[in-house]
Amino acid sequence: MPGNSKRHEEADMSSQHIYYSGNGNYDQPGSAYGGSGYERPYDQHYSTYFKPHPAGGPAHWPGMQPYGDPQGDARNGRSRRSRGGRRDDPQDYRLGKDAGRDMDKRPKEDKSDWDTDSANNAEDDTAKPTGLAHIVDKHTDKFSMSGVSYIKATKNPVVKFIWCVLLIAALAAMGYHLYRLISTYLEYKKQTSIELSFDALLFPAVTICNVNPLRISRLGLASDELKAVIERVDPANLTANLNDWIPEFDDVDVNDYFGDNDEDFYKRRRKKRATSTSTAKVRNSNFLDDVDTGYTDARGWEEAITSFYQQEYADSWEAQAKTSAFTEMEDSFKENFAWELPETRAQMGHQISDMLLQCSFAGRQCVARNFTRILTTNFGNCYTLQYDKFLSRKSGPKYGLELKLYLQTDEYVPGIATSKGIQVVIHDQGTYPFPEDEGIAVSAGTETRIALKMIELTRLGGKHGDCTHPNEFRTNYNIKYTRTACQNIRLYEKTVSTCNCFDVLNEETRKLLKKTLKNVTECASADEIKCVQKVTSTFDNSEDSKSCHSPCSEKTFAKTVSARTWPNKDFASLLVQTVCKSSPEDCSVLQSMTSEEVKGEFIKLVIYYEDLNYEKIEESPAYEIDQFMSDIGGTIGLYIGLSVLAIFEVVNFLVEIISHLCCGCCRS
Structure with a gap:
């Protein structure tokens, strides 16, 4: 269809x-x-x-x-x-x-419309920044830094200039402030804080030395050289020389002696009295300095020492002044005593079993076998008592250490021991004592109480200061680090390395360094003595000495000493009977003494903590790293308004700039 x-x-x-x-x-x-x-x-x-x-x-x-x-x-x-x-x-x-x-x-x-859009696109492509300008333009819109966005956004050149000036001024002020902060931090200053603490305290080590280094009854064990020195320093022999001593006088001009312009009344009176002539006689010598001890420098030690000072330190007091006679005697005794075998010196010295009459800590008894013997050059046998179970839970004399000692003064060597008493060193457990350099002299016939207050020190090491940590030192020498021990060891090692021998007077250090003595002999010749003297005189200012800093942590003990006469007549009688039970030889000597003389034979020593409150002194940085970072952030935020994250914006911007420049250089 x-x-x-x-x-x-x-x-x-x-x-x-x-x-x-x-x-x-x-x-x-x-x-x-x-x-x-x-x-x-x-x-x-x-x-x-x-x-x-x-x-x-x-x-x-x-x-x-x-x-x-x-x-x-x-x-x-x-x-x-x-x-x-x-x-x-x-x-x-x-x-x-x-x-x-x-x-x-x-x-x-x-x-x-198409033509207009095309024109606009062409303008955008022309105005769009490229390269370095593009990086700057991109970041200026994103920066959190104060002032940058205003500089870009404003069209007024005057306002833009003002903002640029303000930004530059802020950056300059910030740079100066940061410089001050960094400089302060790099100074590594420190501050000390003190804190009071309370606790049961470990009792310190106690070292006691009789001031007499050897007993006269054991003098037969000594060498002939040592016997000769002891005979020369006997005060009885020195007194005989006093009659032959003639004081020396110098004629001094009165005006030089009193001063030309001195108008003091008393000096003018003395001047008037002395101006019968124009000169005055002034004694320039002392018997104890000039006494003839018969000392002969057999080894040439004194001559070597004097020659060294005259050559190395011509303007020094040691080179110009004359050596004291008693100084010569003391040095002569120490040198000859140090040459004795250690076993011989230990036998000649006082024994703790003879000296110790009673010992107790916090009411509990201690015995002679609790003491450790230390050999020294000045004092002979010294004995240290230290036990890590000695803990003071309460303060006061009842809870401290109590010693009753018999001094055996009849065994004192005349001219060598010129006083009666003991030397006491209180030191931290584990440290080595040096009685010649530190300690307290305690007189005979007294009850001496030493109240302690412990101080615990903690020092900063590294950049904040120099201090030594004790671990390595204890590993090498089996003792706690102390500055004195370090310096003695460094001196010994310096002497051995320089002179190929060791100084016999440094007995304490020899004990610490037995393992190094196998192939090293004593310094004996004049050249070796000169070498020893040179090392000793220059050691204090050497780097070896300066390398021994204070320990980073240590315990010290502030001491308060008090004394009173002890014992009284009745208690002295009890002490004499106690000695008679243990030593019949000493008994006859004590019974022949007067009551006052008997008092000079004994000492009671009580050492205790005055208070269980102890001070903790600790060093800390005065400018901590967290405070430093806080100040840095506050400064940056104050001047240019940046935070921590905003700083990374600047870092990112700089990285892109550097990358662009580097890539441009590579392409070119």
């Missing part, structure tokens, strides 16, 4: 598709020009809807307009496959004609 066939024909035509190839041509499916454009269904929405071609092609082409006039081509009788089909094909011609007519009905876009 004609009507039906027409409807079928229109339906067939509506199902056809026209393809826009992108070059202004519309193609049918399967045509030679198809497969590269857009497909548009031929329906009522064809003017606004484009469907991608099945064979592919761009998904979207904004602003695309058809090229040419399909309807005009149809009217002009041109049959082009790309514009609607052939004229000899009515269906194709009609399809192309209708398609051209419909395309003409589409609203045309204003080309002026």
